[in-house]
Amino acid sequence: MADTTHLRRLYAGADFHAEQHIHPEPTSFVSRYVFSMDHKVIAKQFLWYGLAFLALGGTMAMMIRWQIAHPGTAFPVLGELLWPESGGVMPPQAYASFFTMHGTLMIFFAITPILIGAFGNLLIPLMIGARDMAFPTLNMLSFWTNVLAGTAMIVSFFVPMGAAAGGWQSYPTLSTLAGQPGAGQTLWIAGVFLTGSASIMGAVNYITTVVRLRAPGMGYFQMPLSVWGIWLTAILNALFVPVLAAGVLLLFLDRTFGSHFFLAGAAVTKGGGDPILYQHLFWIFGHPEVYILILPAWGIVSDLLSFFSRKPAFGYKATAISMSVITFLSMVVYGHHMFVVGMSPLLSQGFMTLTMLISIPSAVFFLNWLGTMWRGAIRFATPMLFSVGVVFVFGLGGLTGLHLGAISSDIYLHDSYFVVGHFHLTMAASVLLGAFAAIYFWFPKMFGKMMNETLGKWHFWLTIVPITVVFCGMLVVGYGGMQRRLYNTDAYAFLQHLHPVNVWVTRAALFLGASQFLFVVNFLSSLVAGKKASENPWEVGTLEWTVPSPPPHHNFDEIPLVVNGPHEFSHPEVKGKDWLAQNEPIRSETEPAARAAAGS
Amino acid sequence: MTAVAAARFPSTEESRRTSFVGMVMALASWSMMFGGLFFAYAILRLKAGTWPPDGVAPLPRLLPLANTLVLLFSSYVLHRGVRKEADARPGALLGALKATLALGSVFLVLQLAVWVPLWRSGFRIDSGIYGSIFYGLTVFHALHVLAGLAALLVLVPGARSGRLRSGAQSRVRVSAMFWHFVDAVWVVMFVAVYLL
Numbered sequence: 001m002a003d004t005t006h007l008r009r010l011y012a013g014a015d016f017h018a019e020q021h022i023h024p025e026p027t028s029f030v031s032r033y034v035f036s037m038d039h040k041v042i043a044k045q046f047l048w049y050g051l052a053f054l055a056l057g058g059t060m061a062m063m064i065r066w067q068i069a070h071p072g073t074a075f076p077v078l079g080e081l082l083w084p085e086s087g088g089v090m091p092p093q094a095y096a097s098f099f100t101m102h103g104t105l106m107i108f109f110a111i112t113p114i115l116i117g118a119f120g121n122l123l124i125p126l127m128i129g130a131r132d133m134a135f136p137t138l139n140m141l142s143f144w145t146n147v148l149a150g151t152a153m154i155v156s157f158f159v160p161m162g163a164a165a166g167g168w169q170s171y172p173t174l175s176t177l178a179g180q181p182g183a184g185q186t187l188w189i190a191g192v193f194l195t196g197s198a199s200i201m202g203a204v205n206y207i208t209t210v211v212r213l214r215a216p217g218m219g220y221f222q223m224p225l226s227v228w229g230i231w232l233t234a235i236l237n238a239l240f241v242p243v244l245a246a247g248v249l250l251l252f253l254d255r256t257f258g259s260h261f262f263l264a265g266a267a268v269t270k271g272g273g274d275p276i277l278y279q280h281l282f283w284i285f286g287h288p289e290v291y292i293l294i295l296p297a298w299g300i301v302s303d304l305l306s307f308f309s310r311k312p313a314f315g316y317k318a319t320a321i322s323m324s325v326i327t328f329l330s331m332v333v334y335g336h337h338m339f340v341v342g343m344s345p346l347l348s349q350g351f352m353t354l355t356m357l358i359s360i361p362s363a364v365f366f367l368n369w370l371g372t373m374w375r376g377a378i379r380f381a382t383p384m385l386f387s388v389g390v391v392f393v394f395g396l397g398g399l400t401g402l403h404l405g406a407i408s409s410d411i412y413l414h415d416s417y418f419v420v421g422h423f424h425l426t427m428a429a430s431v432l433l434g435a436f437a438a439i440y441f442w443f444p445k446m447f448g449k450m451m452n453e454t455l456g457k458w459h460f461w462l463t464i465v466p467i468t469v470v471f472c473g474m475l476v477v478g479y480g481g482m483q484r485r486l487y488n489t490d491a492y493a494f495l496q497h498l499h500p501v502n503v504w505v506t507r508a509a510l511f512l513g514a515s516q517f518l519f520v521v522n523f524l525s526s527l528v529a530g531k532k533a534s535e536n537p538w539e540v541g542t543l544e545w546t547v548p549s550p551p552p553h554h555n556f557d558e559i560p561l562v563v564n565g566p567h568e569f570s571h572p573e574v575k576g577k578d579w580l581a582q583n584e585p586i587r588s589e590t591e592p593a594a595r596a597a598a599g600s
Numbered sequence: 601m602t603a604v605a606a607a608r609f610p611s612t613e614e615s616r617r618t619s620f621v622g623m624v625m626a627l628a629s630w631s632m633m634f635g636g637l638f639f640a641y642a643i644l645r646l647k648a649g650t651w652p653p654d655g656v657a658p659l660p661r662l663l664p665l666a667n668t669l670v671l672l673f674s675s676y677v678l679h680r681g682v683r684k685e686a687d688a689r690p691g692a693l694l695g696a697l698k699a700t701l702a703l704g705s706v707f708l709v710l711q712l713a714v715w716v717p718l719w720r721s722g723f724r725i726d727s728g729i730y731g732s733i734f735y736g737l738t739v740f741h742a743l744h745v746l747a748g749l750a751a752l753l754v755l756v757p758g759a760r761s762g763r764l765r766s767g768a769q770s771r772v773r774v775s776a777m778f779w780h781f782v783d784a785v786w787v788v789m790f791v792a793v794y795l796l
Contacts, residue, residue: 134622203625203629204625204629207621212614213618238626238628240632243639246634246635254732259731260726260731261640272728272729273644273732274644277644281639
């Protein structure tokens with residue numbers, strides 16, 4: 001039970017309600033579905049938008065894999081359509097722009113919209129007991145700025161010389177006019193700048209909403225861990241995306257106005273710039289960015305493991321605090337991406353030490369996950385399966401991170417497929433499985449329909465097996481010495497013995513891609529003909545499950561008074577059910593203060 | 601954004617606080633962007649053997665110093681105009697807004713007076729890293745001054761009609777915060793680019 005003295009103090013602040021009026025529902029189509037300011041509608045917009053880019057980025061990944069396993073052969077069907085002049089074979093320039101845009105689209109236009117845009121928007125107000133975001137118009141602008149950014153990215157495929165092809169980091173000199181003379185790279189900069197602005201708008205909104213609009217009784221340590229994860233992500237977004245903005249701004253000046261920030265050597269005559277400078281700016285943002293992507297999934301998984309184990313989250317506070325510590329540490333470790341640029345050894349060792357420190361809070365919440373499941377009455381519904389999947393692949397990804405954080409092994413593994421395998425396990429596989437867990441779990445609340453459990457379980461098993469094979473296979477070939485971004489690995493004698501592994505990785509990748517159709521079918525058919533969802537189909541206690549599915553425009557008829565933590569399961573004093581809503585006082589003489597505060 | 605919050609929510613003390621928290625976060629974000637630019641400058645400066653690089657004339661200091669004083673004075677004027685006490689004096693806000701708009705415009709004119717002769721003398725954005733930093737940073741800042749002026753300009757009709765009276769109203773307060781932020785960035789920029 002929450003401490004009730006602060007409840008009464010909070011509830012006494014009657015001004016709180018003055019701020020959250022019930023606004024009439026918009027009536028026109030445009031204000032309701034297009035430029036909507038309702039966080040639940042914006043969440044759906046972000047979900048569709050992110051899923052569309054996920055499909056696009058995923059298809060590009062399939063083609064990249066095809067080129068690695070079968071260089072010089074045409075990708076079935078699509079190859080002939082895209083590159084008729086080469087008989088369907090992907091040309092080197094297209095290969096480079098595909099791996100560049102695959103990364104860019106997946107990070108900024110698939111993962112960010114789904115985990116942060118859709119679930120951040122859906123969950124923050126509903127879970128903290130607010131009627132909407134603090135700044136609804138800003139919320140709407142954030143989505144449409146993102147659409148503008150996505151448009152710039154899509155258009156860049158169709159300009160002369162194609163889309164950006166300097167890697168998703170777009171390091172100079174690859175991304176300067178010498179490396180990328182086409183307009184594609186400039187559009188990439190515009191797209192990143194715009195999507196960054198959209199992220200910042202969202203982040204400012206999220207942070208303010210959590211700080212200001214929590215329902216009475218919802219202290220920070222009564223918040224569900226999903227909100228913790230999204231909130232910490234928002235803090236990192238607000239503080240570090242601007243640094244990327246500064247980096248790409250200077251790159252833009254170099255490309256467009258002829259400045260010399262990142263030009264050096266023969267490219268300049270009077271006082272040169274420094275290409276490495278871009279790497280600093282990029283990774284000051286880039287390392288927090290990987291936590292930006294994973295923190296929402298961590299939070300969501302922490303909640304779901306507790307919900308489906310029918311036990312309070314083990315070490316709830318420790319999980320919240322360790323996620324916060326990681327958030328802080330992620331700000332001061334970026335140098336571990338740059339061990340090979342010739343940094344001072346003292347600095348390298350400092351960055352290595354700080355990086356290794358992240359293992360401690362990571363181990364804390366990882367063990368808390370296991371502790372949550374330990375001896376729980378686990379219900380293996382689809383969201384739970386995907387959550388356990390996250391625990392598994394994130395474990396693999398986290399452990400392989402140690403090899404890359406240590407200078408002595410990183411120098412050999414740098415720029416190899418080991419890196420690709422590692423970061424895909426952490427920020428692709430974990431995040432993707434976390435996103436699926438979230439979709440299966442909150443689909444009933446979003447759309448008022450249940451998804452099909454049987455298809456969901458098939459989808460899980462046909463995803464977890466190939467996804468593990470794909471990214472662990474990448475670890476293997478990377479350890480064997482295979483570099484990233486090679487157009488034709490078979491051209492190198494020392495890599496030819498890795499060919500069979502690459503073929504298997506590609507087969508698993510295509511299998512993984514194909515099994516996502518189960519999800520598409522499930523999602524669409526449930527939307528049309530799914531079983532109607534009850535208010536609380538999963539029998540959990542967080543606030544979004546105390547309102548109808550889908551919730552009314554204003555979410556809560558009355559702002560709830562929170563008296564419990566988010567994971568009040570199997571409470572010995574509760575009879576007849578094993579869960580307790582966050583605003584549901586225990587009818588017991590031992591808690592008179594809570595009843596008084598609730599006015600019951 | 602905050603203007604909208606103010607429109608949707610009545611201007612209670614609670615919603616003013618919400619706007620304030622949002623603006624603080626937005627400015628923290630903005631500071632990180634300028635922080636990134638200053639970091640870039642610091643790295644390039646540390647790597648350069650001599651500064652300014654050989655063959656480049658040092659930048660003028662007198663005009664930029666005068667400009668710094670103009671901006672600082674504008675912040676002072678605006679601050680006086682949006683204080684709660686100004687609520688009691690009708691027209692105080694309008695006067696402060698007009699004075700700040702005038703001082704901000706003077707700043708931009710003086711900036712042009714710095715840029716144009718330098719550009720004409722052949723010192724341009726593409727003439728080495730010194731020119732890149734000088735024009736990149738100061739022009740980007742000037743764009744923020746323009747944005748700040750626009751944010752203040754849209755308050756003028758409200759101030760004239762008496763609907764807006766002081767910084768007790770969120771719209772006025774956050775616009776003033778942005779203006780002070782732009783001024784603070786300039787002070788750092790003046791010291792870093794012109795003096796050091």
